[in-house]
Amino acid sequence: MVPGQSSVNELYRKAGTPVSSSQDSSGTTLSYPTKNKYWTSDVSVFQDKVVFVRERIFAPAEISLKKRLEETGKNWTKIYGPDSQYGSFLFAYPALGTAYYADEVHDVVYEIWHFPPTTIPGLLALPQAQGFSAVFQPRPD
Numbered sequence: 779m780v781p782g783q784s785s786v787n788e789l790y791r792k793a794g795t796p797v798s799s800s801q802d803s804s805g806t807t808l809s810y811p812t813k814n815k816y817w818t819s820d821v822s823v824f825q826d827k828v829v830f831v832r833e834r835i836f837a838p839a840e841i842s843l844k845k846r847l848e849e850t851g852k853n854w855t856k857i858y859g860p861d862s863q864y865g866s867f868l869f870a871y872p873a874l875g876t877a878y879y880a881d882e883v884h885d886v887v888y889e890i891w892h893f894p895p896t897t898i899p900g901l902l903a904l905p906q907a908q909g910f911s912a913v914f915q916p917r918p919d
Contacts, residue, residue: 781829785827794810802905806824832889832891853873855898857869866882872895875896
């Protein structure tokens with residue numbers, strides 16, 4: 779699915795019927811099964827278009843962060859999120875519409891985000907990026 783281009787009909791043709799869906803002010807989120815029965819990959823749609831895909835990954839040995847960053851290129855930006863104080867960051871390529879939510883120390887990618895190409899402020903403005911920042915802001919626990 780190509781965020782910003784693929785229609786909801788294309789999504790249903792290629793991915794089938796979602797296991798669940800939810801709605802909020804930013805649109806509808808359709809959830810699809812993954813290899814892990816406790817997690818889904820989520821596709822956000824708005825006005826009949828796919829606008830965001832959160833693909834959850836469960837094969838860390840095959841999809842290491844280091845390997846992904848080498849394959850995608852050197853122009854990534856580290857984005858800080860709710861779990862950054864524990865070593866998880868978003869490695870973003872906004873101009874490519876791709877980001878990896880990963881644990882840098884353990885070299886594990888947990889999620890791949892797909893979105894229409896944008897800028898860092900554009901990425902941070904997405905509803906899915908709420909709680910993320912270009913500046914580290916530790917959580918008070």
